[in-house]
């Protein structure tokens with residue numbers, strides 16, 4: 001059995017969840033683990049000097065818990081998929097191996113060393129500042145963004161986290177998140193299929 005772990009990182013509202021879901025639809029025996037499911041409870045997320053909750057940093061996430069879930073997939077992808085209610089299909093690579101893929105998506109997946117080392121492929125979705133601010137303004141998080149949150153917390157933290165990532169991570173494939181959904185999916189799918197034929 002071959003196991004492939006694909007990282008779909010990128011800035012907030014870059015289109016990570018959208019791309020991940022479409023990719024899962026195309027890849028047999030694939031499933032998604034989403035970093036957004038591992039935020040700490042609001043009551044323990046600290047506030048900065050401006051009164052903004054510090055959500056856009058690794059400290060706001062239960063990364064140990066996320067790693068437990070990822071290791072559970074690594075140990076037995078088939079059992080993991082069944083536990084998620086996903087049906088397992090018989091799929092074989094050219095050499096006759098069955099292939100299981102895990103898509104890990106999130107805004108800080110490459111900034112966490114123990115997770116970053118696990119990826120076979122690393123994609124990073126980026127969009128311009130104005131588009132990011134616009135897309136974010138129509139999203140409602142729990143808790144919702146307070147007035148001034150994007151410029152006061154989200155964007156400055158993105159710049160900081162991105163620099164840290166670029167200083168430490170190699171082999172990132174940057175994707176232009178302004179592309180049409182279908183075009184981006186086609187590019188990534190083709191790229192991943194090449195990986196499949198290599199296993």
Ligand SMILES: Nc1ncnc2c1ncn2[C@@H]1O[C@H](COP(=O)(O)OP(=O)(O)OP(=O)(O)O)[C@@H](O)[C@H]1O
Pocket residue numbers: 010011012013014015016017018019036106107135177178179180181184
């Ligand atoms: N290629 C695209 N072109 C236009 N709009 C897109 C594209 N991909 C995603 N969107 C839209 O952008 C918004 C954000 O997409 P999505 O939820 O996939 O981003 P995300 O990176 O997972 O966000 P976050 O992790 O910050 O919650 C959604 O409204 C989605 O429909």
Ligand SMILES: NC(=O)c1ccc[n+]([C@@H]2O[C@H](CO)[C@@H](O)[C@H]2O)c1
Pocket residue numbers: 012036039055056107141142143154
């Ligand atoms: N609990 C959540 O999911 C949550 C709460 C508040 C803010 N966020 C935002 O999610 C984005 C990552 O997808 C970050 O930019 C957070 O600000 C998420």
